[in-house]
Amino acid sequence: MDAVNLPAPGSKTRIVVVGGGFAGLNFVSKLDTRAYQVVLLDRHNYHTFAPLLYQVATAGIEAPDVCGPLRKSFRGKQDFHFRMLEARGIDPDRRVIRTGAGTIRYDHLVLATGTRANFFGNANVAAHALPLKTVPDARRLRNHIFQTLEQVDMTDDPRERERLMTFVIVGGGPSGVELAGALSELRRHVLDRDYPDTPMGGLRFVLVEGSDQLLGGFSEKSSADARRNLEEMGVELRFGTLLSDYDGRTATLKDGSTIETATVIWGAGVTGEIIRGLGEGSVTKARYVIDDRLRVRAYDNVYALGDIAFLTNDSWPKGHPGVAQVAIQMGQRLARNFNALAKGEPTRPFVYFDKGNLAIIGRNRAVADLPKNVHLNGFPAWFIWAFVHIFYLIGWRNRLFTFLTWASNYVTYNRAVRLVLEPSLENQFDPERVGEIEE
Ligand SMILES: Cc1cc2nc3c(=O)[nH]c(=O)nc-3n(C[C@H](O)[C@H](O)[C@H](O)COP(=O)(O)OP(=O)(O)OC[C@H]3O[C@@H](n4cnc5c(N)ncnc54)[C@H](O)[C@@H]3O)c2cc1C
Known part of the structure; x- marks a missing residue:
């Protein structure tokens, strides 16, 4: 029973x-x-399309666009039962x-x-760094990014401004590379116009990777192309070192160097x-x-x-x-x-058919390793990336909405969803909001 x-x-x-x-x-x-x-x-009562979480975090698309309700996916399927x-x-x-x-x-x-995020037993990093594994993570990160930018606009202390304007991304795999590229594009096309009182050229994006190359698992060519693209886009790359500590103000790297920052994004480890x-x-x-x-x-x-x-x-x-x-x-x-x-027929072993790897870096910038050692870079890789991701999204609604949002972002150089919907209440508590009992 x-x-x-x-x-x-x-x-x-x-x-x-x-x-x-x-x-x-x-x-x-x-x-x-x-x-x-x-x-x-x-x-959760939904499927998460993780490859596009970084777009939710950087205001490219809405959170529901990467979610497929599980009950809806199997509506009408005989003897199927979902329990959340x-x-x-x-x-x-x-x-x-x-x-x-x-x-x-x-x-x-x-x-x-x-899998879930793994901080390798580092309680400080787990408490202060922001992972990107789930839809709530992506929304939290977006709120944090845009709330931090609001704080920049209100700060006249140059050291604090610098700290708020420095974003550290840990992990040079596809999500770290995609996130760094998206943040850099945001700076170039959106933030300058949104924050006329703050010179956004001061924003720093630092990508920290433990090995000596980006996109481990991709071809050397794609890895080198990704590096060149990010450097052109102004992302600082630190290879051969890892984050050893972060207390919410100062990130300490294994090589002993420190970075004053209000944002560490954690994409360096997962566990089953x-x-x-x-x-x-x-x-x-x-x-x-x-x-x-x-x-x-x-x-x-x-x-x-x-x-x-x-x-x-x-x-x-x-x-x-x-x-x-x-x-x-x-x-x-x-x-x-x-x-x-x-049907009483024999079973077959699992054989993986490797269709290749794709990673997007920015507008018209992507890398693709395709079967038969074909490597693409730039617009052709970017176009394939966009097509594949739209194709694999769950449900026609998500495909249509994402396509329309991307088309609009592409034409207008805009990002539709730069909203702080769940602001952190830190430093914002107003005692008057408590109110009084009305007699
Ligand atoms: C930010 C990010 C970007 C990525 N980008 C790419 C990419 O560009 N290309 C690519 O190929 N791969 C990418 N990946 C990896 C890809 O998402 C994973 O390989 C894929 O999701 C694995 O599928 P899965 O079904 O094994 O697990 P998941 O898709 O993670 O699904 C696991 C499910 O199990 C549920 N669950 C877990 N534990 C329990 C429990 N105890 N009880 C009930 N439910 C539970 C979770 O809620 C979840 O719905 C990315 C991953 C991330 C996080």
Whole structure:
């Protein structure tokens, strides 16, 4: 019996999926629910299109444009049941998953929980740096950026002004590069016009990367192109060092240097969203170890997909990359295998088809590594990036709205959403607002 209210599966096999990200969504959409009952759990009631979060944070598009409501995505799908719940534990012997609302029984369990920001045990950095992993993170970052700019306009102390105008981005992967590029474009095309009393040329964007190159995992050519583009756009690049401390005022780097800043954006580390309960050998480096049928080691009815899964083979001896395409293809492969089993047909191993890598840096500036060693830079890469991202967004509404917003931003050099909707109340508390009891 389930403690959470759910219809009984009857004679069908019940598959419980935890996580409605790229992997979970694609698994459910390809699964033939004439043969299976499927229960999807997610702590949010929407799918997040993470590759465009940086645009939400830099006022390019609205938060709802990168969200797909999970119930709407599967409206009309037979024997599909969504519950907005956080999975907190697995009991593989009793075949149940524990949630805040009670237990749910499963025949097969699919874990697609992705990753969360990891501050590597640094409590100071965790308390003061701003991660970019979720929609609330992106909105918080946007509020912070535009509220900080408002503070700049009200400050006449040159040192404080400099501190407020310095933005540090930690991590030179795709999201760090995209964010640095977007902030630089914002300075060039929008802020000068919005803040006539403040010379916005004083804004500094510092990108800190631990290795000696940007976009690790991309080709050397794309990495060099990204570097050249960001340098042309005035982004300061610091290679071979990491952030070791940040107290909200001063960022200290591993090389001993310090940067006075009101903003540190954290894009340097993630860790797997592991749900406790499976045997020890099934997890390594906060990822579930899986075989080519995507089964978690030592279990024949538990599977892991996407960023949370660790799968090695001859082509990927260090594991598959944590990118959306891997998650999408894993979700689709596992669903096809379940559909094959229902028809008494053999299952197939997972083989990743690498379609390449894309990263946008700014207006008409992007890099693309495509199959057959084709590397593109500039407008062609930018055009492909825009097309692919519109195509993969969830739902026609999001595709249409994002396309129209981008088209308008492109033509007008504007950013539509530079609003501080949830201001931080720090330094803004007005005792008079408390009011008095009216007799
Ligand atoms: C800012 C940013 C930019 C990125 N840019 C790119 C890019 O340009 N190209 C690219 O290919 N990849 C990019 N990625 C990586 C890509 O987003 C991930 O590889 C992809 O999201 C992995 O899909 P997933 O389904 O494994 O996990 P996710 O998409 O992270 O989904 C996990 C889901 O599980 C849910 N969940 C987690 N734990 C629980 C729990 N205990 N109970 C219930 N629900 C839970 C979460 O709410 C979430 O909905 C980016 C990521 C970020 C953060």
